[in-house]
Amino acid sequence: MRFLHIADLHIGKRVNEFSMIEDQRYILDQILAVVEREKPDGILIAGDVYDKSQPSAEAVELLDEFLTELMSYRHPVFVISGNHDSPERLGFGSQIMQKDELYIAGVFNGHLWKVTLSDEYGPVNIYMLPFVKPASVRPFYDETIETYEQAVRAVIDDSNVDRNERNILIAHQFISAGGQKPEQSDSEVFSIGGLDNIDSAVFEDFDYVALGHLHGPQRIGRDTIRYAGSPLKYSFSEARHHKSVVMIGLAEKGNVQYDLIPLKPLRDLREIQGPIEELLCVGRKDAAFSQDYIHATLTDEDEIYDAIGQIRKVYPNLMALDFDNKRSRQASDEQDAFAREAAKKSTMELFADFYKLQNHVELSAEQITIMKDIFEKAGGER
Known part of the structure; x- marks a missing residue:
């Protein structure tokens, strides 16, 4: 059984104020051509379908065109929401669409959605996990869940995944392997301090994990835990990326193959x-x-x-x-020197410098007393 893995379409995105709609239509047509040529048994779309939670009309129209064409090939399509999507908007009408084998997991409802397909080797279970945060998992599980890893582990542990069968998970999270961070780009959004990090060991029950969230195609820990990457370059930190989609082949249990099919943009x-x-x-x-x-x-x-x-x-x-x-290097050196000097000053000294710059007079003794009291109440001087 073969599956096409794509992710991070970000339909409606603007890069440096340039609309990418024309480029996205061009690359989605390429993906449709891959589907027609390769004839996969299913298509996995691993989140960030839209770029914004309230997509523009032209973005909605383009997704409608793409899904309509995709469904005309009569292959089941599996879609999850990402952190950029509105789960409710993306999931609208999903129950009606199931009859045509378009499965959309928008809002997390407390459990992994499973769809089972079959071939000559037996069942293949497709599990769909939309983007989740600890706060979205706590109401269904343990109120003490604090990290993303605890949240995802709780969902998987509750799903009774049969390790004797072939299992695929579609997810949209930030995954690392053994503490080693994956390649990131400027167009991605992460939590401060790495709070969203999840170790790849959480996914040991799955034969293949189809990931979205990171825009560079890459493996995480093992070849069968993969980010498909975005089909287009969405920041200059991605300028050297080679964009592609992933074709996965599952034979008997334990036999998983994959192939990267390159994509060529309208404009690089x-x-x-x-x-x-x-x-x-x-x-x-x-x-x-x-x-x-x-x-x-x-x-x-x-x-x-x-x-x-x-x-x-x-x-x-x-x-x-x-x-x-x-000149530019001198200006950069001056900015670095200014930043180093600023780092040596207290909050009060920085505010006093700012006040003088704006008003051309020094703070009075009374103003200094008032501001020191405000800073103390706000958490103290640094």
């Missing part, structure tokens, strides 16, 4: 660096390259008149422009 997202004339020359020679989304870093030492305007004439999809020269 690139970082380029060099003198402005050199970059303009490259763009003029390669029309396709010049249409990509660009973060340009100019290394010229001389002042450049209307640098953004010049670059945009050749690279119309310029998203960001920086400079790397003596």
Whole structure:
């Protein structure tokens, strides 16, 4: 039995204020072509279907078009909500859609949703776990649950997973292996201090874990715990990613194969660096390259008149422009020095500096007393 694993579509996303809808429609058409060619027995969509909890009308329309086309191939489709989705909105109509084998786990209702398929080797159980936090799990289990790992472990332990059968889990969480953190990118959202971290050992009952949340395709601990990654690059920290979808093959128990099928975007997202004339020359020679989304870093030492305007004439999809020269490095060093000096000062000293900068006068003795009292009540000086 074969399954296509995709995740983190982020339909409706804007990158540096550029709408990605056209690029997303293009890449979703590629995914549909993969489905038509490979004919998987099921499609696993591991969360962050939308980019916002209140998606735009054009985002909703694009997902409707994609799912309608996907269902025309008559393969069951399994969808879970991610941290960017509104579980209630994504799950609307899910009970009606089940009759056409579109299974959407939007809101967590206290247990893992299981759908069982069969082939010549026996049953394959598909478990669907939408994105959960400790607070969403506590009402159904132990009120003392504090961490994401405790929450997910409680749900799995309560699910009576039969380890003698073949089991797939679809989840959207931050997973690590033995304390080793996976590759992350700037377009992902995480909890401060790693509170959302879950060890991959929690998933030992599953033959394959189809993960969403991280945008770089990668294995976690073992080959059969995988992030599919996002189908498009959504930040310049992903510029060197090779985007793909995962085709999984399950034969008898214990025999799991996978293959990464590459995706090619309508417009790539690139970082380029060099003198402005050199970059303009490259763009003029390669029309396709010049249409990509660009973060340009100019290394010229001389002042450049209307640098953004010049670059945009050749690279119309310029998203960001920086400079790397003596002046920019000096400014960076000065900012670092300022930050080091600020770190040495107390909260009161920093406020006094800010007050003088804004008002051009020093704080009075009475004002200092009042502010010290406020800082003390707020948690004390640092």
